[in-house]
Amino acid sequence: MSNTYPVTFDNQDGVRLHGIxxxxxxxxxxxxxxxxxxxxxxMRVAPHRLYNKMAARLVELGYPVFRxxxxxxxxxxxxxxxxxxxxxxxxxxxxxxxxDTRAAMxxxxxxxxxxxxxxxxxCGGAITGLLTAKGDARVExxxxxxxxxxxxxxxxxxxxFLTDGEMNSLHQRYIRKLFSPKYWxxxxxxxxxxxxxxxxxxxxxxxxxxxxxxxKKVQGEPDDNTNxxxxxxxxxxxxxxxxxxxxxxxxxxxxxxxxxxxVRRYAERLKQHEPHFKVTTIPEANHILSMSEWQQVMLDQSxxxxxxxxS
Amino acid sequence: MNETPVFFAGKQDRLFGVLHRPEQEGNGQAFVFCHPFAEExxxxxxxxxxFARELARHGYAVLRFDYRGYGDSDGExxxxxxxxxxxxxxxxxxxxxxxVDGIRKTGLLGLRLGASLAWLSAERCGINGPLILWDPVxxxxxxxxxxxxxxLTTQLAVYGEVRENREQLIEKLQRNELVNVDGYELGREVxxxxxxxxxxxxxxxxxxxxxxxxxxxxxKQKRQPAGFAEGIGAELRCVVEEPFWREIKRFYYRADNLxxxxxxxxxxxx
Numbered sequence: 001m002s003n004t005y006p007v008t009f010d011n012q013d014g015v016r017l018h019g020i021x022x023x024x025x026x027x028x029x030x031x032x033x034x035x036x037x038x039x040x041x042x043m044r045v046a047p048h049r050l051y052n053k054m055a056a057r058l059v060e061l062g063y064p065v066f067r068x069x070x071x072x073x074x075x076x077x078x079x080x081x082x083x084x085x086x087x088x089x090x091x092x093x094x095x096x097x098x099x100d101t102r103a104a105m106x107x108x109x110x111x112x113x114x115x116x117x118x119x120x121x122x123c124g125g126a127i128t129g130l131l132t133a134k135g136d137a138r139v140e141x142x143x144x145x146x147x148x149x150x151x152x153x154x155x156x157x158x159x160x161f162l163t164d165g166e167m168n169s170l171h172q173r174y175i176r177k178l179f180s181p182k183y184w185x186x187x188x189x190x191x192x193x194x195x196x197x198x199x200x201x202x203x204x205x206x207x208x209x210x211x212x213x214x215x216k217k218v219q220g221e222p223d224d225n226t227n228x229x230x231x232x233x234x235x236x237x238x239x240x241x242x243x244x245x246x247x248x249x250x251x252x253x254x255x256x257x258x259x260x261x262x263v264r265r266y267a268e269r270l271k272q273h274e275p276h277f278k279v280t281t282i283p284e285a286n287h288i289l290s291m292s293e294w295q296q297v298m299l300d301q302s303x304x305x306x307x308x309x310x311s
Numbered sequence: 312m313n314e315t316p317v318f319f320a321g322k323q324d325r326l327f328g329v330l331h332r333p334e335q336e337g338n339g340q341a342f343v344f345c346h347p348f349a350e351e352x353x354x355x356x357x358x359x360x361x362f363a364r365e366l367a368r369h370g371y372a373v374l375r376f377d378y379r380g381y382g383d384s385d386g387e388x389x390x391x392x393x394x395x396x397x398x399x400x401x402x403x404x405x406x407x408x409x410x411v412d413g414i415r416k417t418g419l420l421g422l423r424l425g426a427s428l429a430w431l432s433a434e435r436c437g438i439n440g441p442l443i444l445w446d447p448v449x450x451x452x453x454x455x456x457x458x459x460x461x462x463l464t465t466q467l468a469v470y471g472e473v474r475e476n477r478e479q480l481i482e483k484l485q486r487n488e489l490v491n492v493d494g495y496e497l498g499r500e501v502x503x504x505x506x507x508x509x510x511x512x513x514x515x516x517x518x519x520x521x522x523x524x525x526x527x528x529x530x531k532q533k534r535q536p537a538g539f540a541e542g543i544g545a546e547l548r549c550v551v552e553e554p555f556w557r558e559i560k561r562f563y564y565r566a567d568n569l570x571x572x573x574x575x576x577x578x579x580x581x
Contacts, residue, residue, distance in 0.1 A: 004318075008316065016314075018316045043353065043356060047494055048495055074357075075360060083561060085558075154560070286469055290491060291494075
């Protein structure tokens with residue numbers, strides 16, 4: 001029989017955090033624990049309780065599973081100073097919650113005498129896992145769902161950084177909307193995103209020419225919104241033979257961003273590490289994997305990967 | 312802070328809650344918080360947490376908890392009805408009384424559908440303290456239609472078209488098939504319970520004092536909440552806040568206008 005119970009522990013700054021521990025039947029318990037890392041502001045249950053469903057599957061496989069709230073979120077103590085969600089996401093993408101994750105590993109380690117971990121999470125939880133794994137050999141694997149490779153910020157003009165995939169998708173969507181009276185109403189009442197529409201039109205009417213490197217830079221603005229911490233953390237894991245599974249959703253911009261801003265840039269180097277990482281995309285799925293069939297595919301792929309590398 | 316996360320109400324169908332004890336000497340009053348529906352619960356969570364802490368600083372004991380099928384409580388969302396959520400509120404009130412000595416008055420505080428459930432459950436729970444209803448859902452049918460619209464938005468985003476319109480979704484529900492809305496599998500009983508829920512025009516008075524808070528981007532009073540508040544003998548306050556129970560650009564961890572309007576009203580009660 002598995003057992004579920006609430007846990008309270010302190011992070012490195014003495015801030016009290018709360019979580020739920022899923023303890024598998026002792027007869028099948030594995031010597032590796034899985035931490036489910038909270039995505040964005042959706043606390044330890046994740047959107048539509050996705051982490052409860054993941055925990056149920058993982059504990060059946062024999063893994064002790066711990067999901068908990070980061071400081072300032074969920075039931076945890078502490079405060080988050082950012083007023084805008086995009087800024088909070090940006091701070092998570094550069095490692096805001098790495099310390100909390102290490103504190104959770106410490107708690108599990110002391111409680112169960114376990115020194116081997118797998119980190120898993122959706123979106124902000126996935127990037128937190130990747131950044132925590134960098135330089136920490138106790139983390140033997142990462143299961144990242146919809147991992148972001150960019151940095152979010154409320155001040156950033158997102159239309160400047162649209163990938164080809166996003167442009168194509170938005171172009172198709174706008175074409176369809178031309179027949180919708182509601183769309184024209186939004187357009188004529190200044191509710192549409194004109195910057196995005198202009199960039200899509202410009203791309204079609206005036207295909208971009210290869211510009212000299214210097215001309216691409218605009219003073220005072222970044223010329224790329226890629227997270228500079230992503231690639232070093234990724235290669236730190238695979239260089240040391242640790243395992244990564246990334247699962248993306250087909251309708252999610254994060255899938256296109258991963259291809260455009262990571263895979264294309266590191267194609268050669270990635271080929272050398274193919275045995276250590278796997279990337280799959282669930283067709284049509286959205287970012288939060290809202291449909292039960294998408295969740296099932298994600299759970300089955302995760303189970304296969306775990307059985308292959310950690311059984 | 313004195314906060315305890317706990318499972319309660321038996322070994323099966325357990326409920327999960329966090330008990331906030333008064334920070335200093337208690338004032339003999341306690342609240343059970345009733346959370347909103349589906350994903351609204353998660354978006355609003357931090358506001359609930361921080362208001363519970365605010366009340367604990369003012370001497371109140373507070374129990375925040377998850378209905379069955381929500382948060383960390385047992386069960387699946389699709390398996391429970393609104394009536395059962397009402398039973399959960401009753402179990403939470405009993406648990407609070409078991410845990411905290413010297414409670415003289417117990418109130419309920421709810422947000423959105425949680426406010427509606429609080430109002431509908433108050434009598435059965437023997438509530439003798441304040442009833443605080445933050446932006447209650449008054450017209451359940453209108454609310455569930457709006458909820459279903461989110462399914463249509465997902466279809467548009469994923470397939471580029473609406474493959475099942477609202478009427479077809481309702482037909483599915485009536486055939487006892489599930490309809491997925493943002494990951495929540497809505498079933499027939501919950502749909503029918505929501506569609507039949509009409510609080511507007513209710514004229515039953517509350518035993519204790521009651522507060523209805525209308526929340527909006529402007530402070531302009533709306534007809535429906537005003538009529539409801541008058542009908543149940545509650546005071547109506549209109550506060551300016553963004554709809555923090557939905558995804559908005561701001562990160563809403565406090566709702567200061569809402570908090571001060573509620574605390575001011577509480578302090579004015581005999």
